[in-house]
Amino acid sequence: MDLALDRISVETDGRTLVDALTLDVPSGQVVALVGPNGSGKSTALRCVYRALTPSAGAVRADGHDLSALTLRRCAQLVAAMTQDGSVDLDFTVEEVVALGRTPHLRGNQALDRRERELCERAMDRLDVRHLARRGILTLSGGERQRVLLARALVQEPEILVLDEPTNHLDVRHQVELLSLLRGSGLTVLVVLHDLNLAAAACDRIGVLSEGRLVAAGPPRDVLTPELVAEVFGVTASVVPHPLTGGPQLLYSLPSCDNP
Numbered sequence: 001m002d003l004a005l006d007r008i009s010v011e012t013d014g015r016t017l018v019d020a021l022t023l024d025v026p027s028g029q030v031v032a033l034v035g036p037n038g039s040g041k042s043t044a045l046r047c048v049y050r051a052l053t054p055s056a057g058a059v060r061a062d063g064h065d066l067s068a069l070t071l072r073r074c075a076q077l078v079a080a081m082t083q084d085g086s087v088d089l090d091f092t093v094e095e096v097v098a099l100g101r102t103p104h105l106r107g108n109q110a111l112d113r114r115e116r117e118l119c120e121r122a123m124d125r126l127d128v129r130h131l132a133r134r135g136i137l138t139l140s141g142g143e144r145q146r147v148l149l150a151r152a153l154v155q156e157p158e159i160l161v162l163d164e165p166t167n168h169l170d171v172r173h174q175v176e177l178l179s180l181l182r183g184s185g186l187t188v189l190v191v192l193h194d195l196n197l198a199a200a201a202c203d204r205i206g207v208l209s210e211g212r213l214v215a216a217g218p219p220r221d222v223l224t225p226e227l228v229a230e231v232f233g234v235t236a237s238v239v240p241h242p243l244t245g246g247p248q249l250l251y252s253l254p255s256c257d258n259p
């Protein structure tokens, strides 16, 4: 299912947080949204999972305006793993994962066998099965992030949006999460701070600066030293990854340049 952000703007208190953002995520592709702190990435993502209504423009799934769908139908199509996706009540991990089925259930309907197996597979894929009986509030940040992704997968969405899903993860789980996204077949829009992870794992990268899209395209076209300097104010060299040939950034610390 294609996802399209079609000239979405978000304004609040007379300030434009997102300015006519247009970004396409073709079906089955992984697209990263990157940009400095405060550039509007999370705000744009909130419009996709309908935590926020854009002041102008529309978010479309296969051409259909998501805001025209019921919230239930929307939740069947779009799953979100967000920074504020915490669970306040002390549910167990397996209960939290099972909550991913909510958009597909009626009332207090219990999970059927296929759904229970789905939950177990998702916990295996995210390496949290051993935590199944633990309270979610007792988990570390990285463990909790993996549980929330398991919940999102159990939702069986067509579109998955993630806001900094790797920020608490150790390097193994970062790599596993990104390769899981790549192999998922889902249409994925992911906010990432790590430009090298974005380059390695994503088909395309969109760069936001002060609410505006300033570049979009395949990583090798987007991640240039000029772009990184202009948008992030950082000096970087771009070198080819020795195995894949994809672009990787090496950053220069000012103190190293001028000892």
Ligand SMILES: Nc1ncnc2c1ncn2[C@@H]1O[C@H](COP(=O)(O)OP(=O)(O)OP(=O)(O)O)[C@@H](O)[C@H]1O
Pocket: 012, 013, 017, 035, 036, 037, 038, 039, 040, 041, 042, 043, 044
């Ligand atoms: N409800 C709100 N009211 C006022 N300002 C807001 C609101 N939500 C976000 N902002 C502001 O909008 C700007 C964009 O915020 P957003 O969270 O989208 O940035 P971001 O690119 O995701 O940043 P980060 O990389 O730090 O997570 C920030 O300056 C933020 O303070």
